[in-house]
Amino acid sequence: MRALLCLWIALLLPSAAAAQDPQVRLELAAEETEIGQPLILRLTVLVPSFMPDPPSLPSFEIPDLMVRLNDRATTPTSQQVDGETWSGITRSYSLYPMIPGPFVLPPQEVAITYAADGATPETTTVMTEEIRFEAILPEGAEGLDPPLIASDLTATQQITLPEGDLTVGDAITRQIVVKIEGTPPLFIPPLMGTEGTETLRPYPKEPVLEESENRGILSGTRTETVTYVALAEGTATLPPLSLSWYNLSSKAVETIELDGTTVEVAAGPPAPFRPDPGQIAGWLLALIAMGSAAFFGWRRFGPGLRARARARRAARQLSEAHLYKTLEQAVGARDLTLSLQALRLYETHHPEARRPADLDAALHAVTEIRFGRATLDQGAISARWAALHKALPGLRPHRVHKAEQTLPALNPF
Numbered sequence: 001m002r003a004l005l006c007l008w009i010a011l012l013l014p015s016a017a018a019a020q021d022p023q024v025r026l027e028l029a030a031e032e033t034e035i036g037q038p039l040i041l042r043l044t045v046l047v048p049s050f051m052p053d054p055p056s057l058p059s060f061e062i063p064d065l066m067v068r069l070n071d072r073a074t075t076p077t078s079q080q081v082d083g084e085t086w087s088g089i090t091r092s093y094s095l096y097p098m099i100p101g102p103f104v105l106p107p108q109e110v111a112i113t114y115a116a117d118g119a120t121p122e123t124t125t126v127m128t129e130e131i132r133f134e135a136i137l138p139e140g141a142e143g144l145d146p147p148l149i150a151s152d153l154t155a156t157q158q159i160t161l162p163e164g165d166l167t168v169g170d171a172i173t174r175q176i177v178v179k180i181e182g183t184p185p186l187f188i189p190p191l192m193g194t195e196g197t198e199t200l201r202p203y204p205k206e207p208v209l210e211e212s213e214n215r216g217i218l219s220g221t222r223t224e225t226v227t228y229v230a231l232a233e234g235t236a237t238l239p240p241l242s243l244s245w246y247n248l249s250s251k252a253v254e255t256i257e258l259d260g261t262t263v264e265v266a267a268g269p270p271a272p273f274r275p276d277p278g279q280i281a282g283w284l285l286a287l288i289a290m291g292s293a294a295f296f297g298w299r300r301f302g303p304g305l306r307a308r309a310r311a312r313r314a315a316r317q318l319s320e321a322h323l324y325k326t327l328e329q330a331v332g333a334r335d336l337t338l339s340l341q342a343l344r345l346y347e348t349h350h351p352e353a354r355r356p357a358d359l360d361a362a363l364h365a366v367t368e369i370r371f372g373r374a375t376l377d378q379g380a381i382s383a384r385w386a387a388l389h390k391a392l393p394g395l396r397p398h399r400v401h402k403a404e405q406t407l408p409a410l411n412p413f
Helices: 002-019 277-296 298-317 320-332 336-349 357-371 378-395
Strands: 023-028 032-034 039-047 065-068 074-081 084-097 101-105 109-116 120-127 131-136 152-160 171-181 200-204 208-214 217-230 234-238 241-247 252-258 261-266
Touching: 023 120, 023 131, 039 074, 039 109, 152 241, 152 252, 171 234, 200 357, 217 234, 217 357, 298 320, 320 336, 320 378, 336 357, 357 378
Parallel strands: 032 131
Antiparallel strands: 023 039, 039 084, 065 084, 074 084, 101 131, 109 120, 152 171, 171 217, 200 217, 208 217, 234 261, 241 252
């Protein structure tokens, strides 16, 4: 009997010691949830004494699963274990599946430091159990791509046009704000594309996501902003947009539609006439020399002379050399609107000109300074304008240097 008693005590000692080891418990609220809807996972860490340091808890992040910790996600707790009160903490995870199908959370390590024997700190590692659940689509939402499931969704837009007529070089701004409830705004897909046309070129900004929480339920907004720069005259259209989503309240698929708009882009006023100082001096001398004769013949020849002067000035303003010089001056002044207008006026009156690829790329890079996403320093801005100025001569390949047209002398002696 004494031997059997000793054997029974020896068998109970390991189990008694094991009962004093820290415990980690996982509790999943349900075995399935809908895409984009939160599934609560609770992790509880218990020790027989107390924890001088907080435990190292896992994140449970895996592909296609968004994990969020809500406000007051971690709280202290106490529970009865074998008739004794153990202390610990409980952390609640909100799991948001992003695609349909099964999900498996593999075992995770939890490092726990607690006061062993009531005094001596000891660190141990406990593995969590494997967790499985299923993400499903509600009936009727199978055709949504991407699947967007929420309790409420609204969208507003604002299209900003410049005052007066829209001309080459002006910009149009389109901003769309989508507000969603019951689902994080990360699930909202982009609405506006980045494809441009011959008339408009888009410059999108990074979307802005803002999350909010109400009693553990995430909601928020997604803001998209695109600036369209007018590159040529003609009809420009911003297309209508739509977004389909599944309403958890009505149990049906609903569609939000945003109207588009059509605008006319004008060529803009012609480039201002800027005569050279030398020409002005020549005209003044000519006027002084002809002053007395013009005075006596003013009534007879004045109207005809004025008409001829206007015609010559108008012809010069539209000449290839003057339009090209105006374009050079606009680029040199780093005036984007004036540069686009001067380039369009040059190509309109001289269709034989062909815009080279490096000029188009340099023009695009300069336009990004004003309407692009990135913020550039002065060095980068100067480099882009210099590249545009360097690429301008390629626009007029038919212009040959006079030195290349000069023939050598037939008789060098």
